[in-house]
Amino acid sequence: MVVRRRFSSFLxxxxxxxxxxxxxxxxxxxxxxxxxxxxxxxxxxQQIERLEADLQxxxxxxxxxxxxxxxMRSDQIDRDLLEERARVILGEVHRNDIIIMLDQ
Numbered sequence: 001m002v003v004r005r006r007f008s009s010f011l012x013x014x015x016x017x018x019x020x021x022x023x024x025x026x027x028x029x030x031x032x033x034x035x036x037x038x039x040x041x042x043x044x045x046q047q048i049e050r051l052e053a054d055l056q057x058x059x060x061x062x063x064x065x066x067x068x069x070x071x072m073r074s075d076q077i078d079r080d081l082l083e084e085r086a087r088v089i090l091g092e093v094h095r096n097d098i099i100i101m102l103d104q
Contacts, residue, residue, distance in 0.1 A: 032038050071078040072085075086092075093099060 030037065034040070068081065071081050087094075
């Protein structure tokens, strides 16, 4: 009877500590590598950086197009731009132009 009390007084706390350690380990594992964990947060930050870079590139391209459109809409049209667009649309070239053919 004395042995059982000593054994149970040792075994019950050991089981409770083991269970609580396993529970804490489970939650720590999922806090790090779960869907909303630290690793997922780092991936989201990397994706945000890539998307912000794409956004900046798109904004720069938009500004360039707005500048070119403003040149076409002003009172005095930029002749170089008008000639360039006319050549592209009509498929014509000037006799002094050098043409370089590239494979598609």
